[in-house]
Amino acid sequence: MNTLTLPWYARLRRDVPQILQLAIPILLGQLAIITFGVMDTAMTARYSTDDLAALGMAASIFISIYVGLTGILSALNPIGGQLFGAKKYQAIGEETRQTLWLSLILAGVGMFVLNHPDLFIAIGEVSPEIAEKAKFYLMILSFSTPANMIMRTYIALHNAISMPKMITTLQVIGLMLKIPLNYLFIFGGLGIPAMGGPGCAIATSIVQWFWVITLTLIIWNGSSYKQFHIFTTFSKPNLRRIWEILKLGAPIGFSYLIEVTSFAFMALFIARFGTSVLAGHQIIANMGTVIYMVPLSLSIATMTVVAQHLGAKDDVRSEEVGWSAVIFNVFVSVVIGAMVWIFQDTLLSFYAPREEARLIAKQLIFFIALYQVCDAMQVTAAFILRGYKVAFWPMVIYAGSLWGIGLLGGYLMAFNKLPHVPEILQGAKGFWAGNSISLGIAAFFLLMLFKITARKKLH
Template identity: 30%
Template sequence: MSTHHYSISHEVRALWKLAWPMLVGQIATVGMGVADVAMTGHVSAVELASVSLGASVWSIILVTVIGTMMAINTVVAHEVGALNFARVPHVVRQALWKALLVGLAACLLTNLAVLVFDYLQLEPVVHEKASWFVHIVSIGMPAFAAYRALYGYTASINQTVPVMVIAIGGLLYNVFMNWLLVFGNWGMPALGAVGCAVSTASGMWLMLIAMLVWIRIGRAYRQTYPFTHWEWPHWPEIMSMLRLGVPIGITYFAEVSAFGAVSLLVARFGVVPVSAHQIALNFASLVFMVPMTFGIGMITRVGQALGEGDPHRARFASWVGVGMSLGFGLLSAIGIAIFRWQIARAYTSDLAVQELCVTLLLFAAVFQLSDATQVAASSAIRGYKVTREPMLIQLIAFWGFSLPAGCILGLAPQWFPWHPAQPWQAQGFWVGLTGGLTIAAVLLTWVLARLANRRVAEHAAA
C-alpha cells in the first residue's frame, strides 16, 4: 500500500535514467533529417528545397505512425506494473501484426501524398526531385512501423540503452551514405535529394534488423521474449491497440500536419522562404526531442504506477515530468534566441536564407515553453490510457486556430475583413503556430489535473 510520500529528486532521477538513452536515440533519429537538410543545403538551394518539401510530406505520415504505434508503450507499462509478464510476449506479437497494417497503409499514403505538389506551382525541377524523394522514402515505412513497435516494448520494460545505440548507428549510417550519394564521393553518383532518400529508406530497414538482433541476444528480454513461437493475428487485441493508438496518431498528425501544411503554403513565396522555414522547423524539431523523450518516459512511469494500483504516484510522476519538460523549455528558448545566427549558418551558406531563418528561430524560441508543456501533459494523459481528449485538443489548437490564423496573417486574403495590409508570409504562419501551441498547453494541463485528481479520488473511495 502506498504511503503517499514521494521524493522529487528520486522521481527526477528515475525519469532521467529512463529517458536519457531514449533522448540520445531520439536526437540521433531526428539528426538523420537534420543531416539531410544540412548536407543538401550545401549543395544548392534547389536540392535543399526539394528535400524540405519532400520531408514536409513524409514527416507528417512518419510521425503519425509513431503515435499510432505508441499504444504498446502504455499497454506493456501497465502489464509490467501489475507484474503480469506472461502477457507481454502476446502483446508484442500482436503489435507487430498491427505494425504491418500501419506500415503498408503509411507506404501507400506517402506515395499518394506527392499529388499535393501538383497544386503548389513549384519549379519543375523541384517538383520532380521532391516527388522522387517521397517515393523512395516510402519503401522504409513498413520497417519503421515494426521498429517503433519493438521500440515501445523495449522502453516499457525499462530497457532504453538499445534504442540509443541503434539510433546512433542509424545516424552514422545516414551521414555516411549521404556523404557518398549526395555529394558523389568515392566514385558514386551525386544524387542530391534522391541520395538522401535512398540513405533514409535503407536506414529504416537496418534499424529494424538491429533491434531484432538485440532482442534476440539481450538477457533483459528473456522473461518477456516475444519470438518463442508463431502467432496469427488476434483481431480483438489488435483492435484494442488501434483504439488506443489511432487517437495518438491523429494527435501527432494534428500538430505535425499543421507545420507541414505551413511548409507547403510557404512554398508559393519561393525557394528562400521555404528553405528558411524548413531549417527553423528542422532545428526546432531537434530541440523538441528532449521534452518528447521525457514524455515517452512519463508514459512508462505513469503506466507502471497505475498498473501497481498507485494513482498517487502516477499523479506525482506526471507533475514532476511536466516540471522537467518546462524547465528544459526555458533553457532551450534562451539558447535558440542567443545562438540563432550560428544555427542558421550551420545549415546553409545562402545569406538570404540565413537572414529569414534568424527571424523564424525567434518564434521557435518563444514557443519552447508551451511546446514542452503540451507534449509532457499529453504523454502523462496517455499513461492513464486516455487518448481521445488530447486528440480533440490538438485538432482544435492547430487546425481550428493555428492554420486559420497563419493563413490570415501569412497570406492576407482580401476576402477576410481583418487581414494585414501586406502578407506576413512565413512570419505570419509562425505567429499562428505559436498561438496554437499555447492553447494546447493550457488545455492539456487542465485535462491532466482533472484526470489525475479523479483517479486519486476514485482510489480513495474504493
C-alpha cells in the first residue's frame, strides 16, 4: 500500500513515537547542557550586574564560534544515519575517524579566534572593565576547544546510530559536576579566590575534558561499538573524505553561525543601550535558548530518522516522517509559548535579577511567547533537509532572512533609523521584533524547499 494515502493523524500516531524515542534522551541531554548557561547566568547575576553583562557578551562571542565550527562536524549525523540505514557499519567507523581529524583542525581555528576577540568586543562599546572580564572568560574557554570539537563528533555519531542515551547520561553527570564547580570558582572557596563570571569558564572546561576522556574510553572498550571498528582501525587523514564532510558540513556550520550570530550581534548592539538593558536581554535570550531545546531535540531526532529511512531506500517514509514532525513540533511550540506567557513572572523570578534588568526582561518576554511556532517550523524543516543532505540552499535562506531582515531590520528599528518607527519597536524590542519576523520568513521558504526535495527524491 502507498502509505502516502494515510491520513495525517494516522501518520502522526505511527511516526511521532519513533521520533520521541530518540528525541527524549536528546532533549534531556540538551537541557543538561543548556542548564550550564542557566546556572552561569543565574549565579553570575547574584555576583554582580557588570559580571552578568560581561558574561552575556563573552557567551555571545563563544557561542557564535562554537556553533559555527561544531556545525561542520554535525555533518556526521546525516552521513552516518544514511550509512546506518543501509547497514554499512564499518563505513560509519571510517567517517567517524575522518571527522575526528577534521575536529582537531577546527579546534586550532577556534582557539585562535577565542584568544583574539577584540573585534567582536569593540562592537559592543562596553567599559574596559567588562571587556577585560569577557576576554579572560574567552581565553579560559579556548583551552577546552579541542574537547568541544571531539565531543561534538561523538554526539553526531551517537545520534546517527540511535544511541543518544549514552551521551545524555554523561551530560547529566557533567551537570552534577558543573554546579558545585561553578559555586567554587564564581564565589570562591577552598583557598580559591572569587572570580565572578570567568569562574564559569573554568568549570565548563573541566567538565568538557571529563566528557571526552570518559567517552573515548567507553567507545574504545564498549561491545556496542565493535561493529563500527572506530578505534580498532587506524586511518590517516583522507582529504577526499574530509572534503565530502566539509561539502555538507560547511553549509550546516555556516547556517548555525548565521542563526546564532543573529542573536550574538543583537547582544553586542544592545550593549549600547546600557548594562541594565544588556542584562535584561541576556535573561530573555537565555530563557529562549532553554525553550528552543524542545523543537531542536525533536528536529535532531527527525533528521536521524529521515536519514536512516533514506539509507534504507524508503523515500516515501522519509517524507512522511518529515511532515509528521512539522505538525507535532508546531503543536508542542504553541503549548510552550502559551505557558511562557502565563508563567512569565515565575520564570523571571528564577533569575533574581536587579529591578532595572527585570523591567527590561518583562518588556521582551512577549517575543519569546510569540515566535515559538515560526521557530519550530524553521528548525524542523532545516534538519529534515540535512537528513536529505541538503544544506546549501537552507544556508542561503538563513542568510537572507536572519541577517538581511532579522538583524539589519532589527537594527534599523531599534536605533530608529527608519521613518515613523513606533516607540514599542525601538530599543531592544526592535531587535526581537526583527528576529521574530525573519524566523517566519525562513520557515516558509525552508518548508517549500523540503516539499520540492522530497518530491524530487520520489520521482
